[in-house]
Amino acid sequence: MPSHHRVRPPLSRRGFLTAATAAAAALASEPAWATTGSGPRPFGRHGSPTARLTPKTLYVHPAGRGDFTSVQAAVTAVDGGGWTLVIAPGTYRETVAVNTTRTDMTWIGAGDDPRAVVIVYDNAAGTPKPGGGTYGxxxxxxTLVQADGFTAHRVTFANDWLRADHPGVSGTQAVALKVQGDRSAFHHCRFLGHQDTLYADTMALGVFARQYFAHCHVEGDVDFVFGRATAVYEHCHFRTLTRTDLASAPYGFVFAPSTAGTNPRGYLVTRGRVTSEAPDAFYKLARPWVPSSDPTAHPSLTVRDTHLGPGIDAVAPYTNMSDSFPWQDQRFAEYRNTGPGAVVTVPGNRPQLTAEQAASATRTAYLGDWRPWKRGD
Structure with a gap:
């Protein structure tokens, strides 16, 4: 985990509940709750500090000052939909799964910053499973989220598995969050990993899922934002990491969409920024993922009104994952991007939307009648 991560001193039970109530009440006042078509209104404005905010609110505290000491224990305890978890500052070293029956669940980090609430583990695709085989x-x-209507505020999702610590493991994919549900929203969250950090996907081929990420931070190296979902990333920061195991470019790829061919829209990145701690031009912006399970996939990615730093290869920002599915045959496009990584030096290497086409590349067009954003975003 980053060395600057700090956890606040433990609060008393009353102190934690008071802080959690205050944090929750602040979120309750945001227009997002009034404009979202579904999901709970989790927080009232009255009641004592130790009172439940709603009958479906649970408190998670690592030192036992809430209802549960782990996030998974709280998730397992709930029955049906509409529950809210208020999570105290701390590092929760565990895996968490939210299955399809736990719909319209909300997680709220009770700290002022997403760095305060961290859910982290260290499995990789090649990690041996206790019963044999590997995890994949x-x-x-x-964290795995399969339920519809999931919302998270101010939480860090991390996978701290490192290649250097496991030189004999070839399956180096290590996912921080896989989200498959429709109407999944993440506000002011962080996603930390290396390869395959954020897996924005759907439950199955032919099943569409809309997802929204606002004011989030995502970092990694290889295909660290990938999957089949219809996803909007607004005001998000994508950070590419340096690598000590490679001596030459490319170090990796930011996006690897695998959009189903029947889905008109995949990933939309808008009003964001891409920075890097690696040398200039050592990263590609994207490559298309056409998985063996869906050879008809037609990956879709639009990056618009976004600052691309010098870490992105401006001459050739896209590349192939497989020569059988060249990136030029996919749905990749840009519009009004800025920064040294956005300079168009070879026009054929970076397709640009026209103004007319850009008018249809909006969050509303991608998300339809679902409105998860706040006023002013």
């Missing part, structure tokens, strides 16, 4: 990419996920 999906099984490596620290």
């Amino acid at each position: 990419t999906t099984g490596s996920a620290t």
